Amino acid sequence: MLSVHFLPDNVTVQASAGANLLQLALEAGVHINAACGGDGACGKCRVLIKSGTTESRECEKLPPDDYAQGWRLACRTTVLSDVVVQIPHETKLDMKSVREARVHAHETRYAVSAAANIALSEVSPPPVAKYALTLTPPSINENAADLTRVQRSLKKTFNLHAASIDHSALKALPHVVRSSNWQLTASVLGRRILSLEPGDSSAAQYAAAFDIGTTSLWGQLIDINGRSVLAEVSSYNPQIQFGDDVISRIVYSQKKDGLARLQQTVAAELNQLLAELLDKSGIEAATLSHITAAGNTVMTHLLLGIDPKYLREAPYVPAAVIVPQLQASAVGLAVPECVPLFLLPCVASYVGGDIVSGVVASGMYDSEKLTLYIDIGTNGEIVIGHRDWLMTASCSAGPAFEGGGLTCGMRAAPGAIEGFNIDEGTLEPMIVTVGRKRPRGICGSGAINILAAFMQAGIIARNGKFDRSFFPQRIREGAAGVEYILTPAELSATDADIVITESDIDNVIRAKAAMFAGYHALLEKAGLAFSDLQQVIIAGAFGDYIDLENAIAIGLFPDIPRDRYLFIGNGSLLGARCGALSDRCLQLAETVARKMTNIELSEDHSFMDKYISGLFLPHTDSALFPTVTERLARKGKSSS
């Protein structure tokens, strides 16, 4: 690891060789002016390399004389050695706490992957076990059936009694036992022999694990014996063409052939991902042992071809939450008949297998710490509890956190404004986009960062309205109301201004208010307060990109000590992987799903009251956000 030291902040961060300097500054909480997202178009992110080796593409925005003196555009520069960087203007913003939170988040992210590794390395047999058997050949005096021989060997060698056999395996049996001198390997699920191979192939066992998200599909190919991931792939869920969110998919499923089309569409894409996984890892489909998948309740219903109609109608009843194991081929997956599919169990119509999967993979189900588990998306899911009890709820946050419902909203794809900062002295913004492309729009985590920066700089008031006197050159009356120009048309990728409107800000506030009211209402039902929380687990890819301090600043996450936060990334995929590796994990998932008490918040008065209180930055009740309130007060004092 290299060391990069920023002056005058006196902040040092660890970096890999080749890391981008603008990105490093953002992650370190060091402000560098940047208006074009990191595309090299605005020329504002000039820095002076005081020592060390960097590589930097030349750029018309940087005069050759300046380049000769050591000036570089941070967005165009990668570090190749330990480097000391001088930033040419002093930042007024106190970024220290933010920086610490970021560094801490980085550490906890590492910590949880260690925790996950422990879960994943647990020595527990997979749901489908491969047993190598050596049979006694028959003679005229002992001519018991082939299957009887296999059953005896399973009993004697592996203490597995009364095994039955699937029809396809039985058809293969006479040839398999005789093709390799009465040595064979049986793949067994519970007491069912699913398939047979000649010789000893027990060392080669592979499974696939999928996360079936409303927006994205993720897959991993897993080497069961090596307990490793051989390949990982992802793609959009192509059901998006029939509707962005679960509700619109349910609506589509009620059309003629709608359900079948939704089912086939996702199955086809999973087959595509599976083919990629096999291709990447050099594994043949015929050697695949089993498949696990986790998805929310609607995705689970759709994959199984079950009408999701009643998930959407009060009283919101799923067809099933604990789905029986079935043949993967029965849902259209292009694998041999003998490959079973295990779906992580759901809890209720809006608390699905993705959440159960994460609760198991994160170890929350077994923790003594009172834990809040949060998965943020269009539907935010919340779990509160510890090893003795678990309560869960979902709240409809709306699409703001996925970039939906914003005038210039977009998913976290290249060009999405994500990193955002304002120099309170110069009021210059620091804009860094995903992939450092010219800005195309704002993604969910970007919106949170923008709101937090606006709050901190006083650009918006506690009710989310712009202070129009404050920053007139960037605030104007647009077609959709009052708006702030993040990127002017000439620097954007869309040839239009990238703006955020008061109405956009209102949408983000509603979204965070719904989430926060959810935790609050659940805690209250359990007779607990935020201060009782010993651990907060943030799941989901969105959580991976979110800035913890900013999320707390706007009132999305509770204002408790930052070291209680843990980020687990895609908990759904992690749990699916754990299930593929360990039958005990699959069993645990059922136990956990049964243990989780679902609370319907949609018709809960306490939730509604709390939601109204949350429509303020960070909250109407400032006592709930002591550190945020204190920082705003300090800033108010220092600026007044």
Place this chain on the structure above:
Amino acid sequence: MLSVHFLPDNVTVQASAGANLLQLALEAGVHINAACGGDGACGKCRVLIKSGTTESRECEKLPPDDYAQGWRLACRTTVLSDVVVQIPHETKLDMKSVREARVHAHETRYAVSAAANIALSEVSPPPVAKYALTLTPPSINENAADLTRVQRSLKKTFNLHAASIDHSALKALPHVVRSSNWQLTASVLGRRILSLEPGDSSAAQYAAAFDIGTTSLWGQLIDINGRSVLAEVSSYNPQIQFGDDVISRIVYSQKKDGLARLQQTVAAELNQLLAELLDKSGIEAATLSHITAAGNTVMTHLLLGIDPKYLREAPYVPAAVIVPQLQASAVGLAVPECVPLFLLPCVASYVGGDIVSGVVASGMYDSEKLTLYIDIGTNGEIVIGHRDWLMTASCSAGPAFEGGGLTCGMRAAPGAIEGFNIDEGTLEPMIVTVGRKRPRGICGSGAINILAAFMQAGIIARNGKFDRSFFPQRIREGAAGVEYILTPAELSATDADIVITESDIDNVIRAKAAMFAGYHALLEKAGLAFSDLQQVIIAGAFGDYIDLENAIAIGLFPDIPRDRYLFIGNGSLLGARCGALSDRCLQLAETVARKMTNIELSEDHSFMDKYISGLFLPHTDSALFPTVTERLARKGKSSS
């Protein structure tokens, strides 16, 4: 029942109105001359009706004057009231013992059907149970999944815990529960919900039971709740086109696509039978709950599409004997996916599910009596034992008992000579064919009756050779050696003489010697003698038509008290029906199959010795057949 009294024999038999007089005489052991099989062509079966009402078609062979005096042709006459019949010539043959045996056989046949009824009426749930459920409708405060509701109801109402559900049933679940006000009926196998219907349909449950014989297929449609057979059908097994016996089918299975063709052919015919069953009983395929089937080991392998190659090669190892339950649709049966198929378990390559089925249905497995169970066919299967132990073997009897391997052999179809008798005074034969059509050939039971009559009349010697001096007008040197003309060409249906040759007789003797050597060798292995047998059960349609006394006379069945004999007809079909009605019967079949020790006789020296000793009528060791020997000795004395 009517009473028919034959003079001068002074024999009375019970008869139904409309019964045929020639048939009644045959069954009563009363000789009436008949040469044309009962077709009205020879005019020999003249009888005088002394009293009572009969109906008789006129016939050119009976002059009108004789008709006016009360003479009738027995083959054309049916009885309509109590009748006294005078037979115009005295029979010299002492038929008393034969008659008693026949009457006894009739009684035991009745007795066993009563025993079967007890087995069939046993109150034990069927393998697939239908449970009518009334669910609590969901509310916003209690919105557990549909499946959870069903599981709770099964647990509470029927004490059935942790039920799982098949994919197809799960897909139907949301609509089924809501279409009939939360009332539904679940079809459950073990703890698996196979299918669901709205409302309470538990009173309507139907199953099909099949016997899959090498030659014939039999099927029954069963009303589970009524414990009754709604329809019965049968047909030839169309696999016959690929080979008459199991060995030639195995040979065919090794050709390209041979196995698949054999599998599809029998499945298609079962579908045809199923369609007939449903049509006859007015039941819809969709309401079929489950299917049971029993067949020998080769038939079982072929139905499942399992290569039977190794059944035929030493050491004769089946792929499986206890076949796991599977979807009937998986073997090509045209029923919904949810319908399971239960195959009665086999014991070894040549002792199959048909035998296990009969051993269960006959109650032998639970009897305290030392029992010999015999199923006669191309392969004869034998079981010896009682409730504590069971030994089994098969012996290749050859096709003689199915009419194969005889010059004029045929199956027991219309025109087959079955009833046969010789008036020892006049040496006139009494020939009655199946369906009383003009003779076409000889069936297996007919061949036994012919041999017994030949022995009794002294037409053949103990070694099976004709006494050519004895009856010169019917014995001649034919193309295939010495032969006896049963029916001359002018009275036959084939316009050719129907004959039985010395070589035919030799084939029958070899067949009965193989069967007898089988019982004998098995008994000897158990350290037992024939006199220890407390019960002999004869299974198979062939057994239904066999004349017990004649079968003993030729040495096919052991010469022990006749009241120890029991005829159960198609034991395979009976057991399949028991299994369809009772899960306990299916479980028992597994237990019984495991309990049966198979003895391979094909390479057994003791068996070979006994076989050689059996190539004599009734046997080389006449002490084994005391009553037969005594009768022959008496006859020898009286005729000498």
